[in-house]
């Protein structure tokens with residue numbers, strides 16, 4: 453049983469600590485006073501190194517945050533997740549995406565039944581990877597179109613882009629998510645049905661956008677002379693019956709205990725397996741599993757996802773920061789911010805606790821960002837000199853996968869320089885040219901961007917979001933907030949042609965009249 457963070461003695465102690473030192477904390481003085489600050493505030497985890505030393509925390513902050521984690525029962529909730537308890541209480545489901553990357557045995561203390569689930573995981577994984585290898589060897593298939601949205605799009609898309617270096621030539625990958633027909637039409641324009649494989653990816657197989665795109669893709673396939681729907685369409689879903697009813701015979705399943713935003717490790721990862729091969733996909737899983745084991749077993753004080761989640765609570769609830777910026781210094785990670793937005797904001801963008809009581813404190817920050825160095829020439833101005841403090845996260849990769857001379861040192865120097873500038877500031881230039889400094893950042897280092905390191909980094913983020921969500925007393929695994937808009941859109945769609953505005957508010961009615969279809 454977890455205790456909500458604001459009902460613990462540590463919460464009160466952190467409030468006093470924030471009043472006393474938190475808001476007056478100065479990073480420059482902290483480094484001057486403690487030669488060991490980098491070592492004591494950095495952390496090695498599988499495939500990921502993190503420097504937390506440029507954050508507005510001291511040893512006491514860390515101790516109090518760890519007390520908070522203990523008093524909230526973070527370990528018990530973590531163990532309940534790994535054991536397969538139904539911690540997604542509003543949907544009465546287990547949360548076992550970690551089982552998708554379990555390498556053999558189930559975690560100790562697992563509920564009965566989990567071993568059986570793991571056997572199903574491996575059976576499906578083997579079948580999916582065998583299929584992936586067959587398609588990889590089939591040179592008549594030159595284009596793979598993934599049709600899915602949210603977790604059925606962002607994860608596979610982000611990973612396929614990120615691991616471009618590992619993608620065998622000969623196949624192009626396309627991702628269609630939006631119900632906006634411009635997207636699908638643009639992709640279809642360059643395709644031939646006999647050379648195309650469509651993957652319809654949807655956990656529920658009911659999502660309106662995905663179903664509309666899948667129907668249009670099949671119509672296009674048939675109208676352009678495509679033969680053999682069975683060979684050219686596959687479905688990735690927990691709702692195999694609905695996929696069959698749609699007319700798709702090749703299906704790869706997964707289970708209700710995999711949340712959409714945690715599903716790239718399941719059959720939803722088929723585009724990744726097609727792109728980087730079965731070995732590559734297994735390495736991605738292995739990297740994530742290594743981070744799972746770190747999260748599950750490392751003491752809280754040396755547990756990277758825990759330290760990050762606690763830092764998020766400190767910034768959000770005690771220093772009042774409402775957003776966090778992520779800057780991956782690697783152009784292949786350009787979809788990482790969008791992916792992390794869903795992971796964090798759909799998980800922790802909640803205003804009631806597990807019992808449904810309104811929370812008296814803030815939860816998910818706004819997460820945003822762009823790859824560096826591009827962001828530097830756009831919004832970094834605000835990060836350096838704006839009135840709001842926005843903690844920034846740098847992700848740098850030591851080794852490049854190209855041999856263009858000079859580029860990589862320039863890229864890395866920029867990442868280092870920005871973190872340095874944010875912290876140091878500048879007080880000698882006068883007026884508009886001065887920088888306040890003391891702006892916090894976290895700096896992640898991967899040795900190389902590989903399936904293993906990317907898998908570990910994503911898993912680290914999943915567990916960090918788990919940590920802050922657990923402390924806030926949230927159910928991080930439902931998403932009721934997406935439902936109302938879906939219902940209203942269903943009501944409005946026919947009105948766009950009928951023009952019926954009965955019962956609508958004046959603004960919606962006025963806009964509908966402007967958008968009415970001729």
Ligand SMILES: O=P(O)(O)OC[C@H]1O[C@](O)(CO)[C@@H](O)[C@@H]1O
Nearest residue numbers: 602603604654655656659712934
């Ligand atoms: O995979 P599905 O069921 O099509 O859902 C897609 C996405 O839609 C959501 O349910 C939100 O509407 C996400 O949580 C999910 O990732």
